[in-house]
Amino acid sequence: MTHSTPDVILQTQDLTKSFKGFTAVSGVNLSIQRGHIHALIGPNGAGKTTVFNLLTKFLKPTSGKILFNSEDITKLEPAAIARKGVIRSFQISAVFPHLTVLENVRIALQRKEGTSFHFWKHESTLNRLNDKAVDLLDSVGLSDFASTVTVDLSYGRKRALEIATTLAVEPELMLLDEPTQGMGHEDVGLVTELIKTVSKNRTILMVEHNLQVVSRLADRITVLQRGSILTEGNYQEVSNNPEVREAYLGSEIETEHKHSAEVAS
């Protein structure tokens, strides 16, 4: 019996969000399996970012429930949800621009030290975290940039830094909102591999427009349309669903198939 129930890390029950009469997210029942990379896709304005904002309580749900490890977290504050191990990234890059790359990661490591309110201690007491921070930077290929002021990094590297910062808090569940958005071809490849690497022993829920990335990474895909779930399944199932093709993916899948056919021939 136990082996037949998949281990669900995050679940939503009828999650709904209305903005002054406009329902951006409507009765969404998500179920994320532990260890999966789960992709949330859908056309612009489908409500993907809003779902992220609800899961992390940056927005309050109008109705519905959120369960993390079977515990109801619907009423928690955003910082409390983060401390439970649900760490999000943002659609626009979210770094601390005028801190160094090393300091960015150290901020994340620092919280568990329990000295974050100690205004009487010198910041050099944080240096003991440096080795760990450099290790994390190494894992995303940024260790050479440790002392760079973050604002000077390229866009792709900023996103890699975000991932390192997120990893620093050892999240149980990572929520990535379009990690490859606005990137050149090369960076997309790098970040895809990076996500693949860090997904070991973790669960990731990601919003992604780039279908190649989705097909490469996702174990399971949920398609959102006008705030509701259209369908769910693996890449094969989803991309063969006629409704999905019609509603959103059609043209893109065809062009992509054509593209891969061209590459193959």
Place this chain on the structure above:
Amino acid sequence: MNNLKLNILLLIIAVIAPAVFYPVFLAKILCFALFACAFNLLLGYAGLLSFGHAAFLGTGGYVTGYLMINTGLSPEIAIILGMVAGGILGAIFGKLAVKREGIYFAMVTLALAQLVFFFYLQAPFTNGEDGLQGVPRGAIFGLIDLSNNYTMYYFVLAIFILGYWIINRTVHSPFGQVLKAIRENEDRAISLGYEVNRYKWVAFIISAALASLAGSTKALVFNLASLTDVHWHMSGEVILMTLVGGVGTILGPILGAGIVVSMQNYLSGGELGNYIHIIMGFVFVVCVLSFRSGIVGQLLKFKRNNF
């Protein structure tokens, strides 16, 4: 290292300055410099614009002044109690204000400070428009008599150094790191698990307590605690000092305070006295338009680009 040298140089200047300038004038600059540094801790390092800091300067002054007149406490105790009172007031202000963002934060602090102003205007112990006059300076530990202006100046200098050190340490502490992160990207700080409002609140209390320390000290220097210090003009003036000198720099507010206090002193005596607000406003506009990071911020930029 460079910073250490600069600090030592400044210290030497501060120690010998009374040989050239009137010590009460210098003490006034130091009081306002401390006030501006305390304010800058919030604006420069936590990104919070308070428009109510006069309430803390004034509270420090009234509490210390009242205690010096009516009890036999020695000045260091009266100053500490003034600072504690300001810190408590800051805890209340902060609790209500940190929930708001941007301009709403400023408006909440302004509204609360106006409330405090009217309280002091009406309360019997403040003597209303006349203020608390003839505040005795007393003797530190009952031993060192402060009635001599030179002694007073060095006492103020010691307090200033203490306050300056606390601010410096706060900025360069684990707590300061989190504050900077919140200033840089609040949502990201939240998403890493930081309860940002609690950090802002603690910063607000430290800032308020040090602003009160400045007010307490000032009351002793001038033997006076009056409504001027709680008026919203004063909240505006400290913003001016900080922006002119350089927000988010350690030395900027000190320089800004020096410039503003000197201008007021020299202008108010002369025939330009009636135009003082216009002139100050003009200086402010010129500064903000031509170097947005303030004088010290501009110098730092120049140094970065040329050395």
